[in-house]
Amino acid sequence: MEKIKQKESGRLIIVAYRLPFKIVREQDAVQLFQNSGGLVSAVLSLVADKESAVFDTTEKIQWVGFSENSREELKGQSLANESFQAHPVFIAPELNEHYYEGFCNNLIWPLCHYFPSLARFDDVYFEAYQAANQLFFEKVAEIIQPGDTVWVQDYQLMLLPGMIREQFPDNKIGFFFHIPFPSFEIFRLLPVTWRKAILNGILGADVAGFHTNDYVEYFLKAVRMVLGHGNKLHYVNLSNRIVKADSFPISIDYNKFNNAFDDPEVAEARSEVRASLKEKIIFSVDRLDYSKGIIHRLRGYQRFLETYPEWHEKVSFMMVVVPSRDTIEQYQQMKSEIDQTVGRINADFGNIYWQPIIYQYRSMPYNEMLGMYTASDVALITPVRDGMNLVCKEFVASRKDRKGVLILSEMAGAAAELGEALIINPLDRQDIADAIKRAFEMPGDEQTKRMDAMRERIRAYDVFTWTNDFFTQMTMLEQEHERLRQV
Numbered sequence: 001m002e003k004i005k006q007k008e009s010g011r012l013i014i015v016a017y018r019l020p021f022k023i024v025r026e027q028d029a030v031q032l033f034q035n036s037g038g039l040v041s042a043v044l045s046l047v048a049d050k051e052s053a054v055f056d057t058t059e060k061i062q063w064v065g066f067s068e069n070s071r072e073e074l075k076g077q078s079l080a081n082e083s084f085q086a087h088p089v090f091i092a093p094e095l096n097e098h099y100y101e102g103f104c105n106n107l108i109w110p111l112c113h114y115f116p117s118l119a120r121f122d123d124v125y126f127e128a129y130q131a132a133n134q135l136f137f138e139k140v141a142e143i144i145q146p147g148d149t150v151w152v153q154d155y156q157l158m159l160l161p162g163m164i165r166e167q168f169p170d171n172k173i174g175f176f177f178h179i180p181f182p183s184f185e186i187f188r189l190l191p192v193t194w195r196k197a198i199l200n201g202i203l204g205a206d207v208a209g210f211h212t213n214d215y216v217e218y219f220l221k222a223v224r225m226v227l228g229h230g231n232k233l234h235y236v237n238l239s240n241r242i243v244k245a246d247s248f249p250i251s252i253d254y255n256k257f258n259n260a261f262d263d264p265e266v267a268e269a270r271s272e273v274r275a276s277l278k279e280k281i282i283f284s285v286d287r288l289d290y291s292k293g294i295i296h297r298l299r300g301y302q303r304f305l306e307t308y309p310e311w312h313e314k315v316s317f318m319m320v321v322v323p324s325r326d327t328i329e330q331y332q333q334m335k336s337e338i339d340q341t342v343g344r345i346n347a348d349f350g351n352i353y354w355q356p357i358i359y360q361y362r363s364m365p366y367n368e369m370l371g372m373y374t375a376s377d378v379a380l381i382t383p384v385r386d387g388m389n390l391v392c393k394e395f396v397a398s399r400k401d402r403k404g405v406l407i408l409s410e411m412a413g414a415a416a417e418l419g420e421a422l423i424i425n426p427l428d429r430q431d432i433a434d435a436i437k438r439a440f441e442m443p444g445d446e447q448t449k450r451m452d453a454m455r456e457r458i459r460a461y462d463v464f465t466w467t468n469d470f471f472t473q474m475t476m477l478e479q480e481h482e483r484l485r486q487v
């Protein structure tokens with residue numbers, strides 16, 4: 001993609017639920033530990049290189065996010081490093097409980113991941129959602145200047161673009177939705193006033209971004225059905241403005257993962273994994289969540305062991321589950337079901353020489369995770385629903401040796417881009433079992449051919465292209481507005 005020529009004049013303000021660094025209070029001072037997540041590095045690229053930078057490189061990126069520290073703890077402290085100036089939003093614990101745990105994680109998350117039976121509809125949640133979005137708005141209002149561009153992130157802040165637009169109609173506003181936007185039959189389960197507020201909120205942006213074309217279509221249909229605003233292709237015509245809804249498939253730092261293959265620590269971890277496991281290695285890593293399809297994956301693996309006994313004692317499945325929300329009963333139950341299923345499979349099929357599943361409930365250091373990515377024959381990624389899924393892209397990018405097979409759920413946003421993977425239905429255990437067998441038997445040159453195609457696609461559309469693409473669309477839309485004003 002061609003780099004955007006016209007520089008944005010003002011500063012960039014990111015608004016996300018989380019700040020770009022963890023703040024640790026130490027006696028009189030604070031220490032800032034910058035996150036290494038995708039969004040942080042993507043956003044940094046917008047100001048990194050003066051030649052190609054999209055925003056004013058003399059200004060820090062302004063970042064508005066929820067503070068886990070109290071107002072008193074942060075009083076008088078500078079919350080800036082060389083790249084970011086943080087603006088903490090303080091949300092009282094009870095409000096945050098209803099807003100973040102309640103509306104966001106007990107309602108929007110299950111609905112958008114097609115688990116309506118887990119969704120809790122509670123008026124208190126929606127009131128808290130409005131109140132919390134208002135707190136983020138007040139922080140933005142304190143710092144925004146003419147010419148600034150605001151980029152609002154994700155389902156925790158769907159009302160915010162509308163709030164900003166109302167008070168600051170001339171600033172450019174972007175919005176990006178990181179989880180699946182659901183089909184209309186699911187979206188319409190939301191109470192009428194809530195769904196209107198959500199759509200009007202998102203439409204406050206100039207450009208609303210989603211991972212896939214399907215999500216864009218679902219969003220546009222919801223806008224038509226709920227608000228009655230028609231669209232021409234990706235453009236929604238409001239009385240005084242045009243909003244563009246488009247797909248921007250988030251990606252990763254391809255070079256970082258590709259280069260990791262040669263890192264001595266990664267190479268050492270790779271050798272250790274290979275030496276300690278059987279001849280064929282499968283891995284998976286995900287947060288503990290019902291959307292990730294962990295139980296279905298285990299059932300698929302069990303079916304593989306039942307159907308193809310010739311692979312017994314020759315395969316190790318390394319399954320890492322990263323602890324998440326395990327103080328909530330539903331997650332505890334899920335964890336016990338996973339523990340029991342792993343135990344049963346190991347007991348039924350294993351012997352003193354062979355443990356079919358090596359299961360860890362912890363997060364892994366980066367180098368160890370890369371050792372596992374690069375040592376494995378198969379990445380088994382089976383979410384029952386996932387906005388994008390970055391692990392599969394990281395696996396592919398890390399395979400500088402051009403070997404390995406990706407088995408990927410058709411329900412992950414990434415499946416739209418990675419058609420050379422073995423695409424499976426995560427609810428179909430036989431489909432998973434057959435895909436594992438096929439992966440194990442796949443000739444090396446076929447693995448390389450598939451890997452090359454996927455690697456090239458991720459290389460060409462990495463996370464830096466993703467951000468650049470988004471802001472190119474913002475600029476193009478502004479030019480389109482100019483043209484329409486002159487007609």
Ligand code: GDG
Pocket residue numbers: 178179250285286287320322362363364365366369386387388389390391394
């Ligand atoms: C949302 C959407 C969408 C995981 N375990 C460890 C570890 N990780 C890192 C991975 C990867 C990231 O966490 C997880 O990425 P996902 O894409 O699965 O994302 P979510 O956090 O669920 O977030 C998702 C994403 O937003 C982006 O828009 O793709 O669909 O749900 O980067 O590497 N990293 C380390 N140890 C671990 O144990 N070091």
